[in-house]
Amino acid sequence: MKQVYEISLLYDFYGELLTPSQQEIIRMYYFEDLSLAEISEARGGSRSAAHDLIRRSVEKLQSYEERLCWIKRFQKQAACMERIRALLAEAREGVEDPEKVRMILNRIEEQTEKLDLPVDERGGEVPDGV
Amino acid sequence: MVKIRLRRMGAKGKPFYRVIVADERSPRNGRFIEELGYYDPTKEPSVVKIDVEQAKKWLSQGAQPTETVQKLLKIAGVQ
Known part of the structure:
Protein backbone atom coordinates (compact mmCIF):
# COMPACT_ATOMS: atom_id res chain seq x y z
CA MET A 1 0.00 0.00 0.00
CA CYS A 69 15.45 15.20 -3.01
CA TRP A 70 12.43 17.46 -3.59
CA ILE A 71 10.05 15.09 -1.81
CA LYS A 72 12.36 14.81 1.18
CA ARG A 73 12.56 18.61 1.30
CA PHE A 74 8.80 18.98 0.91
CA GLN A 75 8.10 16.51 3.74
CA LYS A 76 10.64 18.15 6.01
CA GLN A 77 9.13 21.58 5.38
CA ALA A 78 5.61 20.25 5.93
CA ALA A 79 6.66 18.75 9.29
CA CYS A 80 8.31 22.03 10.36
CA MET A 81 5.23 24.02 9.33
CA GLU A 82 3.02 21.73 11.37
CA ARG A 83 5.19 22.22 14.46
CA ILE A 84 5.22 26.00 13.91
CA ARG A 85 1.41 26.06 13.68
CA ALA A 86 1.12 24.04 16.89
CA LEU A 87 3.53 26.44 18.64
CA LEU A 88 1.56 29.46 17.41
CA ALA A 89 -1.63 27.98 18.84
CA GLU A 90 0.20 27.39 22.13
CA ALA A 91 1.45 31.01 22.11
CA ARG A 92 -2.07 32.34 21.57
CA GLU A 93 -3.31 30.43 24.60
CA GLY A 94 -0.45 31.59 26.81
CA VAL A 95 -0.56 35.21 25.70
CA GLU A 96 -0.97 36.41 29.33
CA ASP A 97 2.40 34.95 30.25
CA PRO A 98 5.23 36.88 28.50
CA GLU A 99 7.90 34.41 29.65
CA LYS A 100 6.04 31.49 28.12
CA VAL A 101 5.47 33.40 24.88
CA ARG A 102 9.19 34.24 24.70
CA MET A 103 10.06 30.57 25.09
CA ILE A 104 7.63 29.60 22.34
CA LEU A 105 9.04 32.28 20.02
CA ASN A 106 12.51 30.77 20.53
CA ARG A 107 11.18 27.36 19.58
CA ILE A 108 9.54 28.80 16.48
CA GLU A 109 12.85 30.38 15.54
CA GLU A 110 14.57 26.99 15.95
CA GLN A 111 12.06 25.48 13.54
CA THR A 112 12.65 28.17 10.92
CA GLU A 113 16.41 27.57 11.21
CA LYS A 114 15.81 23.88 10.54
CA LEU A 115 14.10 24.83 7.30
CA ASP A 116 17.36 26.41 6.11
CA LEU A 117 19.52 23.31 6.67
CA PRO A 118 20.38 21.14 3.66
CA VAL A 119 18.37 17.94 3.39
CA ASP A 120 21.33 15.66 2.90
CA GLU A 121 25.06 15.79 3.27
CA ARG A 122 25.51 16.66 -0.41
CA GLY A 123 23.26 19.69 -0.03
CA GLY A 124 25.91 21.89 1.53
CA GLU A 125 28.61 21.24 -1.05
CA VAL A 126 29.15 23.18 -4.20
CA PRO A 127 30.91 21.16 -6.91
CA ASP A 128 34.20 22.48 -8.27
CA GLY A 129 33.98 25.00 -11.03
CA VAL A 130 30.50 26.29 -10.16
CA MET B 1 -17.86 -8.25 -14.48
CA VAL B 2 -17.86 -5.74 -11.64
CA LYS B 3 -14.56 -4.72 -10.09
CA ILE B 4 -13.57 -3.07 -6.85
CA ARG B 5 -10.69 -0.68 -7.48
CA LEU B 6 -8.77 2.18 -5.99
CA ARG B 7 -8.98 5.56 -7.61
CA ARG B 8 -6.53 8.29 -6.82
CA MET B 9 -7.96 11.64 -5.73
CA GLY B 10 -6.56 14.67 -3.92
CA ALA B 11 -4.21 17.52 -4.73
CA LYS B 12 -0.59 17.39 -5.85
CA GLY B 13 1.53 16.08 -3.00
CA LYS B 14 -1.61 15.14 -1.01
CA PRO B 15 -3.06 12.02 -2.56
CA PHE B 16 -5.84 9.92 -1.15
CA TYR B 17 -7.63 6.98 -2.74
CA ARG B 18 -11.29 6.10 -3.09
CA VAL B 19 -12.35 2.47 -3.02
CA ILE B 20 -14.96 2.22 -5.75
CA VAL B 21 -17.16 -0.38 -7.37
CA ALA B 22 -17.06 -0.05 -11.16
CA ASP B 23 -18.00 -1.99 -14.26
CA GLU B 24 -14.95 -3.71 -15.74
CA ARG B 25 -15.95 -2.72 -19.28
CA SER B 26 -15.76 0.99 -18.56
CA PRO B 27 -12.65 1.33 -16.40
CA ARG B 28 -11.52 4.69 -17.74
CA ASN B 29 -14.60 6.85 -18.23
CA GLY B 30 -14.66 7.95 -14.59
CA ARG B 31 -18.05 6.43 -13.85
CA PHE B 32 -18.51 4.17 -10.89
CA ILE B 33 -21.41 2.37 -9.31
CA GLU B 34 -20.69 2.98 -5.66
CA GLU B 35 -18.05 4.30 -3.31
CA LEU B 36 -17.14 1.87 -0.53
CA GLY B 37 -14.67 4.02 1.37
CA TYR B 38 -11.22 5.54 1.19
CA TYR B 39 -7.54 5.12 2.02
CA ASP B 40 -5.61 8.16 3.24
CA PRO B 41 -1.87 7.48 3.51
CA THR B 42 -1.00 11.12 4.28
CA LYS B 43 -2.15 10.63 7.88
CA GLU B 44 0.15 9.03 10.44
CA PRO B 45 -0.84 6.21 10.82
CA SER B 46 -2.63 5.93 7.48
CA VAL B 47 -6.44 5.76 7.54
CA VAL B 48 -8.45 2.97 5.93
CA LYS B 49 -12.20 3.48 6.08
CA ILE B 50 -14.42 0.96 4.34
CA ASP B 51 -18.12 0.19 4.57
CA VAL B 52 -17.63 -3.44 5.56
CA GLU B 53 -21.25 -4.50 5.05
CA GLN B 54 -21.45 -3.02 1.54
CA ALA B 55 -18.07 -4.51 0.62
CA LYS B 56 -19.22 -7.96 1.76
CA LYS B 57 -22.41 -7.56 -0.23
CA TRP B 58 -20.52 -6.76 -3.43
CA LEU B 59 -18.03 -9.59 -2.89
CA SER B 60 -20.86 -12.06 -2.37
CA GLN B 61 -22.31 -10.93 -5.69
CA GLY B 62 -19.04 -11.76 -7.42
CA ALA B 63 -17.33 -8.34 -7.58
CA GLN B 64 -13.59 -8.78 -8.08
CA PRO B 65 -11.27 -6.68 -5.92
CA THR B 66 -7.85 -5.70 -7.36
CA GLU B 67 -4.73 -6.79 -5.47
CA THR B 68 -4.34 -3.43 -3.74
CA VAL B 69 -8.00 -3.34 -2.76
CA GLN B 70 -7.68 -6.88 -1.39
CA LYS B 71 -4.97 -5.64 0.98
CA LEU B 72 -7.19 -2.77 2.13
CA LEU B 73 -10.18 -5.07 2.64
CA LYS B 74 -8.01 -7.28 4.80
CA ILE B 75 -6.91 -4.29 6.91
CA ALA B 76 -10.57 -3.22 7.25
CA GLY B 77 -11.47 -6.75 8.35
CA VAL B 78 -13.61 -7.69 5.35
CA GLN B 79 -11.67 -10.74 4.15
Missing part, protein backbone atom coordinates in the same frame (compact mmCIF):
# COMPACT_ATOMS: atom_id res chain seq x y z
CA LYS A 2 2.84 2.32 0.89
CA GLN A 3 4.20 1.84 -2.61
CA VAL A 4 1.10 3.36 -4.24
CA TYR A 5 1.53 6.44 -2.05
CA GLU A 6 5.25 6.72 -2.79
CA ILE A 7 4.74 6.46 -6.54
CA SER A 8 1.94 9.05 -6.34
CA LEU A 9 4.30 11.52 -4.67
CA LEU A 10 7.09 10.76 -7.14
CA TYR A 11 4.65 11.35 -9.99
CA ASP A 12 3.38 14.62 -8.49
CA PHE A 13 6.91 15.98 -8.21
CA TYR A 14 8.62 14.56 -11.28
CA GLY A 15 5.83 13.24 -13.54
CA GLU A 16 6.21 16.04 -16.04
CA LEU A 17 9.77 14.91 -16.72
CA LEU A 18 8.46 11.59 -18.05
CA THR A 19 7.36 11.06 -21.65
CA PRO A 20 3.56 11.22 -22.29
CA SER A 21 3.45 7.45 -22.66
CA GLN A 22 5.32 6.89 -19.37
CA GLN A 23 2.97 9.35 -17.63
CA GLU A 24 -0.07 7.57 -19.01
CA ILE A 25 0.99 4.12 -17.89
CA ILE A 26 1.82 5.30 -14.36
CA ARG A 27 -1.61 6.90 -14.10
CA MET A 28 -3.32 3.76 -15.39
CA TYR A 29 -1.47 1.36 -13.10
CA TYR A 30 -1.21 3.37 -9.88
CA PHE A 31 -4.04 5.95 -10.04
CA GLU A 32 -6.74 3.95 -11.82
CA ASP A 33 -5.62 0.59 -10.40
CA LEU A 34 -5.87 -1.19 -13.77
CA SER A 35 -4.29 -4.62 -14.17
CA LEU A 36 -1.48 -5.33 -16.65
CA ALA A 37 -4.01 -7.18 -18.81
CA GLU A 38 -6.37 -4.19 -18.86
CA ILE A 39 -3.51 -1.80 -19.62
CA SER A 40 -2.16 -3.88 -22.49
CA GLU A 41 -5.66 -4.20 -23.89
CA ALA A 42 -6.23 -0.44 -23.76
CA ARG A 43 -2.82 0.56 -25.09
CA GLY A 44 -2.02 -2.35 -27.34
CA GLY A 45 1.13 -4.45 -26.85
CA SER A 46 1.83 -7.28 -24.47
CA ARG A 47 1.52 -7.51 -20.71
CA SER A 48 5.28 -7.82 -20.36
CA ALA A 49 5.80 -4.67 -22.46
CA ALA A 50 3.42 -2.82 -20.13
CA HIS A 51 5.24 -4.24 -17.11
CA ASP A 52 8.63 -3.16 -18.49
CA LEU A 53 7.41 0.36 -19.23
CA ILE A 54 5.99 0.71 -15.70
CA ARG A 55 9.26 -0.53 -14.17
CA ARG A 56 11.39 1.81 -16.29
CA SER A 57 9.12 4.79 -15.55
CA VAL A 58 9.24 4.13 -11.80
CA GLU A 59 13.04 3.79 -11.92
CA LYS A 60 13.26 7.11 -13.72
CA LEU A 61 11.09 8.82 -11.09
CA GLN A 62 13.16 7.29 -8.30
CA SER A 63 16.41 8.43 -9.88
CA TYR A 64 15.10 12.03 -9.97
CA GLU A 65 14.31 11.89 -6.25
CA GLU A 66 17.73 10.38 -5.47
CA ARG A 67 19.41 13.30 -7.18
CA LEU A 68 17.06 16.20 -6.36
Whole structure:
Protein backbone atom coordinates (compact mmCIF):
# COMPACT_ATOMS: atom_id res chain seq x y z
CA MET A 1 0.00 0.00 0.00
CA LYS A 2 2.84 2.32 0.89
CA GLN A 3 4.20 1.84 -2.61
CA VAL A 4 1.10 3.36 -4.24
CA TYR A 5 1.53 6.44 -2.05
CA GLU A 6 5.25 6.72 -2.79
CA ILE A 7 4.74 6.46 -6.54
CA SER A 8 1.94 9.05 -6.34
CA LEU A 9 4.30 11.52 -4.67
CA LEU A 10 7.09 10.76 -7.14
CA TYR A 11 4.65 11.35 -9.99
CA ASP A 12 3.38 14.62 -8.49
CA PHE A 13 6.91 15.98 -8.21
CA TYR A 14 8.62 14.56 -11.28
CA GLY A 15 5.83 13.24 -13.54
CA GLU A 16 6.21 16.04 -16.04
CA LEU A 17 9.77 14.91 -16.72
CA LEU A 18 8.46 11.59 -18.05
CA THR A 19 7.36 11.06 -21.65
CA PRO A 20 3.56 11.22 -22.29
CA SER A 21 3.45 7.45 -22.66
CA GLN A 22 5.32 6.89 -19.37
CA GLN A 23 2.97 9.35 -17.63
CA GLU A 24 -0.07 7.57 -19.01
CA ILE A 25 0.99 4.12 -17.89
CA ILE A 26 1.82 5.30 -14.36
CA ARG A 27 -1.61 6.90 -14.10
CA MET A 28 -3.32 3.76 -15.39
CA TYR A 29 -1.47 1.36 -13.10
CA TYR A 30 -1.21 3.37 -9.88
CA PHE A 31 -4.04 5.95 -10.04
CA GLU A 32 -6.74 3.95 -11.82
CA ASP A 33 -5.62 0.59 -10.40
CA LEU A 34 -5.87 -1.19 -13.77
CA SER A 35 -4.29 -4.62 -14.17
CA LEU A 36 -1.48 -5.33 -16.65
CA ALA A 37 -4.01 -7.18 -18.81
CA GLU A 38 -6.37 -4.19 -18.86
CA ILE A 39 -3.51 -1.80 -19.62
CA SER A 40 -2.16 -3.88 -22.49
CA GLU A 41 -5.66 -4.20 -23.89
CA ALA A 42 -6.23 -0.44 -23.76
CA ARG A 43 -2.82 0.56 -25.09
CA GLY A 44 -2.02 -2.35 -27.34
CA GLY A 45 1.13 -4.45 -26.85
CA SER A 46 1.83 -7.28 -24.47
CA ARG A 47 1.52 -7.51 -20.71
CA SER A 48 5.28 -7.82 -20.36
CA ALA A 49 5.80 -4.67 -22.46
CA ALA A 50 3.42 -2.82 -20.13
CA HIS A 51 5.24 -4.24 -17.11
CA ASP A 52 8.63 -3.16 -18.49
CA LEU A 53 7.41 0.36 -19.23
CA ILE A 54 5.99 0.71 -15.70
CA ARG A 55 9.26 -0.53 -14.17
CA ARG A 56 11.39 1.81 -16.29
CA SER A 57 9.12 4.79 -15.55
CA VAL A 58 9.24 4.13 -11.80
CA GLU A 59 13.04 3.79 -11.92
CA LYS A 60 13.26 7.11 -13.72
CA LEU A 61 11.09 8.82 -11.09
CA GLN A 62 13.16 7.29 -8.30
CA SER A 63 16.41 8.43 -9.88
CA TYR A 64 15.10 12.03 -9.97
CA GLU A 65 14.31 11.89 -6.25
CA GLU A 66 17.73 10.38 -5.47
CA ARG A 67 19.41 13.30 -7.18
CA LEU A 68 17.06 16.20 -6.36
CA CYS A 69 15.45 15.20 -3.01
CA TRP A 70 12.43 17.46 -3.59
CA ILE A 71 10.05 15.09 -1.81
CA LYS A 72 12.36 14.81 1.18
CA ARG A 73 12.56 18.61 1.30
CA PHE A 74 8.80 18.98 0.91
CA GLN A 75 8.10 16.51 3.74
CA LYS A 76 10.64 18.15 6.01
CA GLN A 77 9.13 21.58 5.38
CA ALA A 78 5.61 20.25 5.93
CA ALA A 79 6.66 18.75 9.29
CA CYS A 80 8.31 22.03 10.36
CA MET A 81 5.23 24.02 9.33
CA GLU A 82 3.02 21.73 11.37
CA ARG A 83 5.19 22.22 14.46
CA ILE A 84 5.22 26.00 13.91
CA ARG A 85 1.41 26.06 13.68
CA ALA A 86 1.12 24.04 16.89
CA LEU A 87 3.53 26.44 18.64
CA LEU A 88 1.56 29.46 17.41
CA ALA A 89 -1.63 27.98 18.84
CA GLU A 90 0.20 27.39 22.13
CA ALA A 91 1.45 31.01 22.11
CA ARG A 92 -2.07 32.34 21.57
CA GLU A 93 -3.31 30.43 24.60
CA GLY A 94 -0.45 31.59 26.81
CA VAL A 95 -0.56 35.21 25.70
CA GLU A 96 -0.97 36.41 29.33
CA ASP A 97 2.40 34.95 30.25
CA PRO A 98 5.23 36.88 28.50
CA GLU A 99 7.90 34.41 29.65
CA LYS A 100 6.04 31.49 28.12
CA VAL A 101 5.47 33.40 24.88
CA ARG A 102 9.19 34.24 24.70
CA MET A 103 10.06 30.57 25.09
CA ILE A 104 7.63 29.60 22.34
CA LEU A 105 9.04 32.28 20.02
CA ASN A 106 12.51 30.77 20.53
CA ARG A 107 11.18 27.36 19.58
CA ILE A 108 9.54 28.80 16.48
CA GLU A 109 12.85 30.38 15.54
CA GLU A 110 14.57 26.99 15.95
CA GLN A 111 12.06 25.48 13.54
CA THR A 112 12.65 28.17 10.92
CA GLU A 113 16.41 27.57 11.21
CA LYS A 114 15.81 23.88 10.54
CA LEU A 115 14.10 24.83 7.30
CA ASP A 116 17.36 26.41 6.11
CA LEU A 117 19.52 23.31 6.67
CA PRO A 118 20.38 21.14 3.66
CA VAL A 119 18.37 17.94 3.39
CA ASP A 120 21.33 15.66 2.90
CA GLU A 121 25.06 15.79 3.27
CA ARG A 122 25.51 16.66 -0.41
CA GLY A 123 23.26 19.69 -0.03
CA GLY A 124 25.91 21.89 1.53
CA GLU A 125 28.61 21.24 -1.05
CA VAL A 126 29.15 23.18 -4.20
CA PRO A 127 30.91 21.16 -6.91
CA ASP A 128 34.20 22.48 -8.27
CA GLY A 129 33.98 25.00 -11.03
CA VAL A 130 30.50 26.29 -10.16
CA MET B 1 -17.86 -8.25 -14.48
CA VAL B 2 -17.86 -5.74 -11.64
CA LYS B 3 -14.56 -4.72 -10.09
CA ILE B 4 -13.57 -3.07 -6.85
CA ARG B 5 -10.69 -0.68 -7.48
CA LEU B 6 -8.77 2.18 -5.99
CA ARG B 7 -8.98 5.56 -7.61
CA ARG B 8 -6.53 8.29 -6.82
CA MET B 9 -7.96 11.64 -5.73
CA GLY B 10 -6.56 14.67 -3.92
CA ALA B 11 -4.21 17.52 -4.73
CA LYS B 12 -0.59 17.39 -5.85
CA GLY B 13 1.53 16.08 -3.00
CA LYS B 14 -1.61 15.14 -1.01
CA PRO B 15 -3.06 12.02 -2.56
CA PHE B 16 -5.84 9.92 -1.15
CA TYR B 17 -7.63 6.98 -2.74
CA ARG B 18 -11.29 6.10 -3.09
CA VAL B 19 -12.35 2.47 -3.02
CA ILE B 20 -14.96 2.22 -5.75
CA VAL B 21 -17.16 -0.38 -7.37
CA ALA B 22 -17.06 -0.05 -11.16
CA ASP B 23 -18.00 -1.99 -14.26
CA GLU B 24 -14.95 -3.71 -15.74
CA ARG B 25 -15.95 -2.72 -19.28
CA SER B 26 -15.76 0.99 -18.56
CA PRO B 27 -12.65 1.33 -16.40
CA ARG B 28 -11.52 4.69 -17.74
CA ASN B 29 -14.60 6.85 -18.23
CA GLY B 30 -14.66 7.95 -14.59
CA ARG B 31 -18.05 6.43 -13.85
CA PHE B 32 -18.51 4.17 -10.89
CA ILE B 33 -21.41 2.37 -9.31
CA GLU B 34 -20.69 2.98 -5.66
CA GLU B 35 -18.05 4.30 -3.31
CA LEU B 36 -17.14 1.87 -0.53
CA GLY B 37 -14.67 4.02 1.37
CA TYR B 38 -11.22 5.54 1.19
CA TYR B 39 -7.54 5.12 2.02
CA ASP B 40 -5.61 8.16 3.24
CA PRO B 41 -1.87 7.48 3.51
CA THR B 42 -1.00 11.12 4.28
CA LYS B 43 -2.15 10.63 7.88
CA GLU B 44 0.15 9.03 10.44
CA PRO B 45 -0.84 6.21 10.82
CA SER B 46 -2.63 5.93 7.48
CA VAL B 47 -6.44 5.76 7.54
CA VAL B 48 -8.45 2.97 5.93
CA LYS B 49 -12.20 3.48 6.08
CA ILE B 50 -14.42 0.96 4.34
CA ASP B 51 -18.12 0.19 4.57
CA VAL B 52 -17.63 -3.44 5.56
CA GLU B 53 -21.25 -4.50 5.05
CA GLN B 54 -21.45 -3.02 1.54
CA ALA B 55 -18.07 -4.51 0.62
CA LYS B 56 -19.22 -7.96 1.76
CA LYS B 57 -22.41 -7.56 -0.23
CA TRP B 58 -20.52 -6.76 -3.43
CA LEU B 59 -18.03 -9.59 -2.89
CA SER B 60 -20.86 -12.06 -2.37
CA GLN B 61 -22.31 -10.93 -5.69
CA GLY B 62 -19.04 -11.76 -7.42
CA ALA B 63 -17.33 -8.34 -7.58
CA GLN B 64 -13.59 -8.78 -8.08
CA PRO B 65 -11.27 -6.68 -5.92
CA THR B 66 -7.85 -5.70 -7.36
CA GLU B 67 -4.73 -6.79 -5.47
CA THR B 68 -4.34 -3.43 -3.74
CA VAL B 69 -8.00 -3.34 -2.76
CA GLN B 70 -7.68 -6.88 -1.39
CA LYS B 71 -4.97 -5.64 0.98
CA LEU B 72 -7.19 -2.77 2.13
CA LEU B 73 -10.18 -5.07 2.64
CA LYS B 74 -8.01 -7.28 4.80
CA ILE B 75 -6.91 -4.29 6.91
CA ALA B 76 -10.57 -3.22 7.25
CA GLY B 77 -11.47 -6.75 8.35
CA VAL B 78 -13.61 -7.69 5.35
CA GLN B 79 -11.67 -10.74 4.15
